[in-house]
Amino acid sequence: MQANSDTAPPGTAAPERLNEAGLRRDGRLERLALFGLASPAMLLILVILVIPVGWLFYVSFLGADGSFSLENYERMISRKSYARIFVTTFQVSLLTTGICILIGYPLAYFMSQLPDRLANIALITVLLPFWTSLLVRTYAWLVLLQRQGLVNDWGISLGLWEEPLKLVHNMTGTLIGMVHIMLPFLILPVYGSMKAINRDLMKAASNLGAHPRRAFWDVFFPLTMPGLSAGALMVFILCLGFFVTPAVLGGGKVIMVSMQIVRNIELFVNWGAASALGVVLLVLTMAILWIASRFLKLENLAGGGHG
Amino acid sequence: MSWLNKPATETQITHGQRLWLYILAVIIMILLVTPTLIVIPMSFSDSQYLEFPPETWSTRWYNSYFGSPEWMRATATSLKVAVLTMLVATPVGVLAAYGLHASNVAFVRAAFVLMLTPMMVPLVLIAIGAFYAYVQLKILYTVTGLVLAHTVLALPLVVIVTGSALKSYDMAQENAARSLGAPRWKAFMTVTLPQIKFGVITAALLSFLTSFDEVVVAMFISGGDNPTLTRNMFNALRDQIDPTIASISTIMILVTTCMMVLAQTLGRDRRPK
Numbered sequence: 001m002q003a004n005s006d007t008a009p010p011g012t013a014a015p016e017r018l019n020e021a022g023l024r025r026d027g028r029l030e031r032l033a034l035f036g037l038a039s040p041a042m043l044l045i046l047v048i049l050v051i052p053v054g055w056l057f058y059v060s061f062l063g064a065d066g067s068f069s070l071e072n073y074e075r076m077i078s079r080k081s082y083a084r085i086f087v088t089t090f091q092v093s094l095l096t097t098g099i100c101i102l103i104g105y106p107l108a109y110f111m112s113q114l115p116d117r118l119a120n121i122a123l124i125t126v127l128l129p130f131w132t133s134l135l136v137r138t139y140a141w142l143v144l145l146q147r148q149g150l151v152n153d154w155g156i157s158l159g160l161w162e163e164p165l166k167l168v169h170n171m172t173g174t175l176i177g178m179v180h181i182m183l184p185f186l187i188l189p190v191y192g193s194m195k196a197i198n199r200d201l202m203k204a205a206s207n208l209g210a211h212p213r214r215a216f217w218d219v220f221f222p223l224t225m226p227g228l229s230a231g232a233l234m235v236f237i238l239c240l241g242f243f244v245t246p247a248v249l250g251g252g253k254v255i256m257v258s259m260q261i262v263r264n265i266e267l268f269v270n271w272g273a274a275s276a277l278g279v280v281l282l283v284l285t286m287a288i289l290w291i292a293s294r295f296l297k298l299e300n301l302a303g304g305g306h307g
Numbered sequence: 308m309s310w311l312n313k314p315a316t317e318t319q320i321t322h323g324q325r326l327w328l329y330i331l332a333v334i335i336m337i338l339l340v341t342p343t344l345i346v347i348p349m350s351f352s353d354s355q356y357l358e359f360p361p362e363t364w365s366t367r368w369y370n371s372y373f374g375s376p377e378w379m380r381a382t383a384t385s386l387k388v389a390v391l392t393m394l395v396a397t398p399v400g401v402l403a404a405y406g407l408h409a410s411n412v413a414f415v416r417a418a419f420v421l422m423l424t425p426m427m428v429p430l431v432l433i434a435i436g437a438f439y440a441y442v443q444l445k446i447l448y449t450v451t452g453l454v455l456a457h458t459v460l461a462l463p464l465v466v467i468v469t470g471s472a473l474k475s476y477d478m479a480q481e482n483a484a485r486s487l488g489a490p491r492w493k494a495f496m497t498v499t500l501p502q503i504k505f506g507v508i509t510a511a512l513l514s515f516l517t518s519f520d521e522v523v524v525a526m527f528i529s530g531g532d533n534p535t536l537t538r539n540m541f542n543a544l545r546d547q548i549d550p551t552i553a554s555i556s557t558i559m560i561l562v563t564t565c566m567m568v569l570a571q572t573l574g575r576d577r578r579p580k
Contacts (some may be wrong), residue, residue, distance in 0.1 A: 034366045037406030038418055041399045041462055048459045049425060052436030103335055108333035113316070125336040131567045135540050135555040140342040142544065143349065143357045143553070149360050150345070163382075173450045183339065202317035212318035241429025244522050249546050265435055278432040284431060306357040 006156045045205040053282070062276035072276035082260075082277075092171075092246065093239035096178040097186075100235050103179065104186040105228065111187075112194035123191075138248045141177045145249075161211035169251025177245040182238065193227025217227060226296065233292050235284055257281050317460075349551035357550055365446065368554040378539065378555070384529070385519055385536035388450060392457040392518035397511040398456065400465025405495070407466070408473045419466075426463045430523040433460070438527040448531035456524050461514035468509025468513065512570040516563060 048266035063069030076082045091131075111122045130139060144150045152164040167173055197220065205215035243258040257277055264274035311323030312402045350368055352361030372378050403422060407415050425433065438447070438472075446452035476499065484494040500507070512535060525535040536555070543549055 030414050031410045034406050034410035035412050035415070035418070037410075038403035041466070042404035042418060042421055044455065045421060045424060045459055045462065048437055048440065048455055049428065049433055050421075052440040053428060053432055055439060056432065056436055064545050070504065077451075106328060107332050107335045110328055122332075123337060125340045127567075129339050131516070131563045133537070133556075133559045133563060134501055135520070135522055135544070136346065137538075139340075139544055139552055139556055140346050144342055144345065148356065165465055178341070180342065196571055199317055206318045212316070212320050215318045218566055220483075237427075241431060244541065245475065252527055258429060261435065262430050265438075271435075271439075272356075274435060278429070281429050285427065289427060 009022055053278075056247045056271075056278055060279045061113060062272055064272070072272045073280075075273065076276060083272045085255050085257055085260050088254060089240060092174060092178065092242075092254065093236050095175055095234050096239050097180055097236045099175065099179045100182050100186045101228070101232060104183050104231070105190060108190040108194055114133050119192060126187050126191075127186050129180065130258040134244055135179060137172065137181060138177055138245050141173065141180065141249060145173050145176065167250055170253050171250070173249040173251070174254045177249040178239060178242065181245060181301055182235045185234045185238065186228075189227040189231040189234070191227075193224045197223050228281075229292075233288070233296065237288060240285055240288075241281060318337070346553050346556045347560065350550070350557040352553075357553065367548045372554045372558075373553045375551075378536075378551070380447050380532075381534050381536045381539045384450065384453075384533045388457060388535065389515045390520040391454045391463045392461055393511050393515040395454060396458040396465050396514040397507065398460040398485065400462050400510060400514070401507055402468035403462070404466045404473060408470060411457045411476065423463045424503050425459050426518045434524040434527040437524060441528055445530060448533055451535055452528050453525065453533070453535070454518075456528060457518035457521060458514075459526065461517040464513045464517060465510040468510040469503065469506050472503040476502050502569060512566050512573075515545075516566055519559075521563065532562070 032137050060072050061068055061070065063071045094281050107126075110127075111119050114122060146152075147164045147166075149167070151167060156164065167176070201219055202215055205219045206212070210218065242256065243262065246254050246256050247259055247262075250256075255263075258281070261274045261277045261281070264270045264277065265267075309324070312321050313554060314320065315322045315325060331450050349357050351366065352358055353363040353365035353367060354361065398575055407418055407422075433456075437452075440450045440486060441447040442451075446455075459567075478499075480502075481494045481499050484498045489497070520537065521535075522537045522541050525538045526541060529535045531536050536559075540552060540555060543552055
């Protein structure tokens with residue numbers, strides 16, 4: 001262990017070199033021992049996650065009779081209902097990401113311009129829903145958006161619309177809930193990249209005669225791209241595998257891949273079909289992450305949570 | 308209003324010119340916060356239906372929650388699992404973060420990617436994988452199984468938070484302690500750990516919350532005698548809108564807010580930079 005404590009006494013150059021190989025070996029052993037500290041964590045992840053998911057890969061290639069077959073994948077291609085599920089999944093993910101950008105970017109910009117004390121208060125409004133349980137927030141939207149819910153009550157009494165609108169148990173409700181849950185994942189990285197911009201750059205742009213709009217789009221906006229793309233990627237990836245919110249607020253009308261996986265197991269006990277869907281979802285997620293990692297620093301993404 | 312004509316940005320846009328931004332931002336902030344907060348007054352309503360503002364106030368939905376052995380059992384399970392997850396995930400994750408930080412063998416990067424897989428693999432897939440594995444290991448519907456699965460979900464957060472605390476710590480201090488004769492573990496416990504403790508506390512609280520809030524995995528591997536609170540809530544939500552859920556939600560908001568306030572006060576690094 002203590003490789004550096006047994007160095008040779010001063011003035012004896014030759015034995016020091018003799019020790020070199022031993023020292024290097026000790027150093028290597030020590031680094032391996034240190035790496036070993038990570039082994040309980042890696043073992044847990046291997047046993048609870050990697051091996052079972054690997055088994056699902058294997059099962060996805062088994063047919064109903066237990067022999068090797070591609071029927072689970074063929075079904076996905078041949079049946080219209082499966083194509084629709086993938087279309088819905090991408091539709092929900094893209095729309096959620098898009099709305100999050102449209103709503104989140106201006107808010108992050110607003111927050112980045114506030115003096116520190118006010119900015120901290122504004123930040124709490126972003127962080128509070130971030131802490132709150134996913135289920136609680138989904139439930140809150142269910143209550144607000146239902147037929148006799150608060151939104152319909154107020155909308156009608158203010159004369160904005162006459163009949164109660166169908167706001168939940170459909171795509172509208174799903175999108176409202178998803179956007180609310182995903183917004184902090186977009187706002188926080190964008191806000192971070194905006195705060196890091198040197199404000200003098202905007203002054204310089206103005207000074208050189210740029211119209212404020214031009215200064216914004218040519219100077220400010222490109223500098224926020226790393227945060228914006230990291231946040232948008234995070235939101236999109238989380239949406240692809242989302243389950244709880246569409247299951248509760250979609251009311252069975254919005255079927256995403258993750259919900260079909262659960263249905264295949266709970267209703268039909270069809271592990272092959274569920275696994276094949278899971279494999280496609282995982283491969284899609286990894287492919288998107290891989291492509292993105294070639295353009296972005298993925299370290300920026302760390303620090304999420306998902307449901 | 309002279310304030311409206313004052314320049315607000317470096318590019319001399321006035322407050323008046325971007326009034327729309329202020330209005331939009333305030334509306335978004337209200338939309339972010341109110342949906343969750345509105346559950347709190349609703350939970351004190353006396354009515355069968357969820358109304359706002361409630362016409363008469365009562366604590367009947369709290370009575371119905373605290374009076375139900377089923378909800379109480381689920382709450383106890385959730386709290387037990389969350390505390391155990393915190394106690395397992397924190398040391399295991401801190402060890403891993405330290406090991407990966409201090410060792411520079413060639414495959415550290417690969418190991419780091421492995422540590423992050425629980426965050427990248429879709430939850431549903433983790434859930435059905437664990438379900439299958441637990442049938443084989445005969446730990447389906449047990450507290451042990453839940454704690455192990457939630458630990459796996461919490462590990463990436465612990466490794467990231469502790470790892471970033473380690474990054475701003477100077478390892479030379481530990482080397483100094485060791486060259487003065489302290490064994491490695493002692494140097495870690497007395498020199499390194501006190502300096503990264505803010506990160507470790509934050510990591511511990513995050514792993515508690517990860518477990519306490521988790522729905523999808525618990526849906527598959529909790530049940531029988533040990534359903535979690537979130538699993539029962541999710542099932543209740545699919546059936547009908549029972550105001551009891553509002554009271555449980557209020558309590559959950561209270562628990563998570565307390566945790567986050569704790570994390571802010573205990574986990575903040577107050578040393579001068």
